[in-house]
Amino acid sequence: MTREQVDTMETGTSTTMTSRTLEKSIGTAYDGVDPVPPREDIREAAMRPVLETGKWWWTAVITLGVVVLAGIVAWVMQLRDGLGSAGYNNQAFWAIYEADLVAFIGVTYGGAVVSAVLRLTKARWRAPLTRIAEATALVTLPIGMMFIVPHLGESPRIWELVWPPYWNLSSPILWDFFAVSTYLLATVVFFYLPLIPDLKITLERLSAGPDNLKTRTYKKLYTIIGGNWTGSIPQRRVLHGALGLISIMIIPMAVSVHSVLSFAFSSSSRAGYLETIFPVLFVVGALYSGVALVIVVAAAFRKGYRLERYITEKHFVRMGFILIALGAAYLYLTFTEYLVDGYSGTIGNASWVYQTILGRYWIPFWFFVVGAGLLPLVILAFRRTRNVKGVATASVIVLLAMWVKRLVIVIPPATEPLVKSPLNVASANWGTFHFTWIPITITLAATAAIPLLLLVVFKFFPILPVADMEEMAAEAEGLEEDLSTLGVMAAAGDNTSDNRKERKHANV
Amino acid sequence: MTGSRRQPVEIATRPPATDAEEPPSCEDAGLSRRHFLERLGAIGVAGALAGTGVLEAASGHKAGAVTTAATTQATGASSKPAHQWCMVIDLRYCNGCKVCTAACQEAHYLHKDQTWIHVFTMTNASGNTYHMPRPCMMCEDPPCVQVCPVKANFRTDEGLVLVNQSRCIGTRICMNACPYQARYFNWGPAKSAPRQPFPQEPEWPVPQVEGTVGKCIFCAAMLPMGKIPECVSNCPMDALYMGDLTTDVAVNASGQVVKLSEFLAANDAVKFKESYGTHPRVYYILGHDQDLENDEGAG
Ligand code: SF4
Ligand code: SF4
Ligand code: SF4
Numbered sequence: 001m002t003r004e005q006v007d008t009m010e011t012g013t014s015t016t017m018t019s020r021t022l023e024k025s026i027g028t029a030y031d032g033v034d035p036v037p038p039r040e041d042i043r044e045a046a047m048r049p050v051l052e053t054g055k056w057w058w059t060a061v062i063t064l065g066v067v068v069l070a071g072i073v074a075w076v077m078q079l080r081d082g083l084g085s086a087g088y089n090n091q092a093f094w095a096i097y098e099a100d101l102v103a104f105i106g107v108t109y110g111g112a113v114v115s116a117v118l119r120l121t122k123a124r125w126r127a128p129l130t131r132i133a134e135a136t137a138l139v140t141l142p143i144g145m146m147f148i149v150p151h152l153g154e155s156p157r158i159w160e161l162v163w164p165p166y167w168n169l170s171s172p173i174l175w176d177f178f179a180v181s182t183y184l185l186a187t188v189v190f191f192y193l194p195l196i197p198d199l200k201i202t203l204e205r206l207s208a209g210p211d212n213l214k215t216r217t218y219k220k221l222y223t224i225i226g227g228n229w230t231g232s233i234p235q236r237r238v239l240h241g242a243l244g245l246i247s248i249m250i251i252p253m254a255v256s257v258h259s260v261l262s263f264a265f266s267s268s269s270r271a272g273y274l275e276t277i278f279p280v281l282f283v284v285g286a287l288y289s290g291v292a293l294v295i296v297v298a299a300a301f302r303k304g305y306r307l308e309r310y311i312t313e314k315h316f317v318r319m320g321f322i323l324i325a326l327g328a329a330y331l332y333l334t335f336t337e338y339l340v341d342g343y344s345g346t347i348g349n350a351s352w353v354y355q356t357i358l359g360r361y362w363i364p365f366w367f368f369v370v371g372a373g374l375l376p377l378v379i380l381a382f383r384r385t386r387n388v389k390g391v392a393t394a395s396v397i398v399l400l401a402m403w404v405k406r407l408v409i410v411i412p413p414a415t416e417p418l419v420k421s422p423l424n425v426a427s428a429n430w431g432t433f434h435f436t437w438i439p440i441t442i443t444l445a446a447t448a449a450i451p452l453l454l455l456v457v458f459k460f461f462p463i464l465p466v467a468d469m470e471e472m473a474a475e476a477e478g479l480e481e482d483l484s485t486l487g488v489m490a491a492a493g494d495n496t497s498d499n500r501k502e503r504k505h506a507n508v
Numbered sequence: 509m510t511g512s513r514r515q516p517v518e519i520a521t522r523p524p525a526t527d528a529e530e531p532p533s534c535e536d537a538g539l540s541r542r543h544f545l546e547r548l549g550a551i552g553v554a555g556a557l558a559g560t561g562v563l564e565a566a567s568g569h570k571a572g573a574v575t576t577a578a579t580t581q582a583t584g585a586s587s588k589p590a591h592q593w594c595m596v597i598d599l600r601y602c603n604g605c606k607v608c609t610a611a612c613q614e615a616h617y618l619h620k621d622q623t624w625i626h627v628f629t630m631t632n633a634s635g636n637t638y639h640m641p642r643p644c645m646m647c648e649d650p651p652c653v654q655v656c657p658v659k660a661n662f663r664t665d666e667g668l669v670l671v672n673q674s675r676c677i678g679t680r681i682c683m684n685a686c687p688y689q690a691r692y693f694n695w696g697p698a699k700s701a702p703r704q705p706f707p708q709e710p711e712w713p714v715p716q717v718e719g720t721v722g723k724c725i726f727c728a729a730m731l732p733m734g735k736i737p738e739c740v741s742n743c744p745m746d747a748l749y750m751g752d753l754t755t756d757v758a759v760n761a762s763g764q765v766v767k768l769s770e771f772l773a774a775n776d777a778v779k780f781k782e783s784y785g786t787h788p789r790v791y792y793i794l795g796h797d798q799d800l801e802n803d804e805g806a807g
Binding site for chain 2: 081082083084085088089090093094151152153154155157158160161163166167168170171172173174177264265267268269270273347414417418419429
C-alpha cells in the first residue's frame with residue numbers, strides 16, 4: 001500500500017458515509033456482522049455501468065454486435081464451402097484457427113494473474129482491478145473455446161467429444177478438452193465468489209432507487225444468484241477460505257490448460273512442434289498476453305465509466321512492470337528454442353528455424369520481436385511514456401504481436417515438407433496457408449466479442465469489487481491509525497494491519 | 509507419361525464369374541478372406557512345382573529380383589489373422605509416371621490433390637533424380653491412431669490402418685502426427701461417385717466425406733476378393749508389390765510372385781524413417797546411391 005493510495009481511499013470515507021448507512025452498519029454490527037464501513041463513493045462508481053446506459057453504450061454494443069454477426073455469417077459460409085474456403089490445404093493443415101485457439105484461451109490468464117497471484121501475494125493495490133480481470137477471463141475463455149467449432153472439419157459432430165464411449169484417452173486433444181472444461185468451471189467460480197457480497201450491496205442500492213421493470217428483473221437475478229448472503233462473520237470466513245483455495249487451485253489449473261494445449265503440438269514428431277520447451281513457452285505467452293488484455297480492458301472501462309479515481313496511473317505502471325517481466329521471460333524462452341533448434345541443425349529443425357527467421361516467415365517473426373519484445377521495453381523505460389496511455393498502447397501492440405507469434409508457432413512447421421533434404425534448408429516445397437476473408441472475419445468477430453460481452457457483463461454486475469475495496473479501505477484506515485499511534489511513517493508490513501483487523505473483529 | 513491401365517491381377521484362381529458381375533456381399537468377402545491365404549500359398553507352390561507361365565515370365569523379367577515361389581504352410585484354423593499386409597516398392601524400376609496415383613484416384617474418386625500414393629522426385633547426392641512413391645506406411649505403431657480423440661482411426665488385426673469417416677470430426681491432429689505426410693483432408697465437397705459395390709465404410713471410403721481425413725487404405729475392400737490394390741496392379745513398371753507377411757509372398761502387376769523375406773533380404777530392402785518408431789509396413793528397395801532419409805525430395 002502506497003501513501004498515495006492510502007490518501008485516495010482516505011478522502012472518500014469521511015465525506016460519503018451517510019448517517020443512514022452508518023447507523024445500519026453499527027446496528028448490524030451487534031448481529032455479528034463485520035463492521036466494515038460502507039463507502040458510498042465506491043458503491044456509486046461500481047454501479048455506474050449497471051445504472052447508466054448512455055448513447056455510447058448502445059452505439060458500441062450495436063457496432064460490436066454487427067462485427068460478431070459478420071463472423072457468424074463467415075462461419076456459415078465456411079460450413080457451406082468447407083474448410084478449404086478458410087485457406088487450408090493438405091500442406092497447411094493447421095493455421096489461423098489453431099493460433100486463435102491458443103491466443104484467445106491465452107488471454108484468459110490475465111484473470112488468473114491479477115486475481116489469484118496478486119490475491120495470494122496479498123498485493124492490495126490489485127483490488128480495483130480484480131473484477132475487471134475476472135470478468136475478462138470469464139468472457140474470453142468461452143470465446144477461445146468457441147474456436148474449436150470452425151477449427152473442426154465436421155463441426156456438427158462436436159458432440160462426439162463429450163460422448164465417453166468414443167473417447168481415446170491417449171489423444172492430446174481429449175486432454176485439452178478436459179483441461180479447458182475444468183478451467184472454465186474454475187473461471188466461473190472465480191468470478192462468482194467475490195461477487196457474492198457485492199450482490200447484496202447492489203440489491204440494497206437498487207431497492208433505494210425507482211421500482212421499474214429493470215430493477216425488478218435485476219433484483220430477481222441478484223436474489224437468485226446471490227444466495228443467502230448476509231455478510232455475517234462466519235459467512236465471510238467461509239468465503240475468504242474458499243477464495244484462498246480457488247486462488248491456489250486456479251494457478252495449476254491455468255498452467256495445465258496451456259501446457260496441455262501445447263501438447264497437441266509438441267507430442268508429435270514434427271520438427272518445430274516437437275519442443276520440450278513448448279508447455280513453458282505457452283504458459284508464459286498466455287500470461288504475457290493475458291496481462292496485456294487486462295491492461296487494455298481496464299484502460300478502456302476506466303475511461304468509459306470515469307473510474308480514474310480508483311484505477312490510477314500507479315495500477316497501470318505496476319501492471320506494465322509485470323508485463324515487461326513476462327515479456328522478457330517469453331523472449332528468453334523463444335530465443336532458447338530457436339537457438340537450440342537452429343544450432344543443432346538436424347533434419348527439419350534447421351529448416352524451420354531458417355524459414356522463420358530469414359526465410360518466408362521473416363516478416364511476422366520480426367514483427368513479433370519488435371512488437372512483443374522491444375517496444376514494450378522502450379515504452380516502459382522512459383518516464384515520459386510510462387503512463388496510462390503508454391502502457392495501454394504497449395499492451396495493444398503486445399496483444400497483436402503475440403497473436404502473430406502464435407501464427408509463427410503454428411504455420412511454419414505445419415507447412416514444412418516432411419520428405420526433404422536435411423542439407424537444403426531453403427527447400428522449395430513448402431506449403432502455403434492462404435488467408436481468406438472467412439477466418440479473418442471470424443477472428444475479428446471473436447475480438448469484438450470481448451468488449452461486447454464485457455459491456456453486457458458490467459451491465460449486470462458491479463465493475464468494482466465493492467466489498468473487497470471497502471475492506472481494503474478499512475484496512476488502510478487501520479494502517480493509518482496504527483502508523484499514527486506508533487509514530488512510524490515507514491512502510492509497515494501487511495501483518496500489522498491484518499493483526500489490527502483481527503483485533504477489531506475480536507473487540508466486536 | 510501414362511501407361512495404359514491394365515486389368516487388376518488376380519492372385520488366386522479367378523473368382524466365380526458371378527462375383528465379377530455382381531457386387532460381392534460381405535459374406536463373400538469374409539469367405540474369400542479366409543481362403544485367400546490358401547489360394548495365395550497354392551499359386552506359389554503350384555508355380556514352383558509346375559513352372560507356370562507366370563513364374564517363367566517373372567524370372568526373365570528382372571535380373572535382380574529373386575522370384576522364389578512361396579512355400580509357406582497354410583496356417584490352421586486359428587484366431588490368428590490370416591494376413592499381415594505389406595507393400596514392397598522397388599525404386600530401381602519406378603520411372604515416376606504416376607499411373608499409380610491416377611489409378612488410385614480414379615478407383616476411389618479422389619480430388620487431384622489427394623495423392624494417397626504420392627510420387628516424390630528425389631535427388632541423390634550425385635545430383636541424379638529418381639522417384640519415390642509413398643502410400644500409407646500402414647505403421648505397426650501408428651501415431652495417427654494414437655492421437656485421434658474420437659477413435660476414428662483404428663488398426664485392423666490384419667495390419668491395416670483405416671479411417672472411419674462417419675466418426676472423424678476433422679481435428680487434423682492425425683495429419684500432424686503422421687511422419688510421412690500420408691493423410692489428405694477433404695477441404696471441400698467430396699468428389700461425387702456412382703453407386704459403389706460396397707457401402708461407404710473404412711475399407712472402402714468411397715465417396716469421401718467432406719470435413720474428414722482420408723488416406724491410402726491398401727484397397728482394403730479388394731483384398732478379401734483376391735484382388736491386389738489398384739496402384740500395384742496398374743504400375744507399368746512392376747515397381748509395386750503387394751505382400752503378405754504371414755504367407756511370406758508378394759506379387760506385382762505382372763503377377764510375378766516372390767518369396768517376401770528372401771526378396772527383401774536379397775535386395776537390402778529398407779523402411780522409411782524407421783527412427784520414428786512407427787514400424788512401417790512398406791519396404792523400399794533402393795537403387796544405386798539412393799538414400800531416402802537424406803536425398804532431396806520434391807513434388
Ligand atoms: S510406382 Fe509405378 S505407376 Fe507409380 S510412378 Fe512408379 S512406375 Fe509409375
Ligand atoms: S503412414 Fe501415417 S497415416 Fe499411415 S499408418 Fe503411419 S502414421 Fe498413420
Ligand atoms: S493401395 Fe489402394 S488406396 Fe492405397 S495408394 Fe494404392 S490404390 Fe490407393
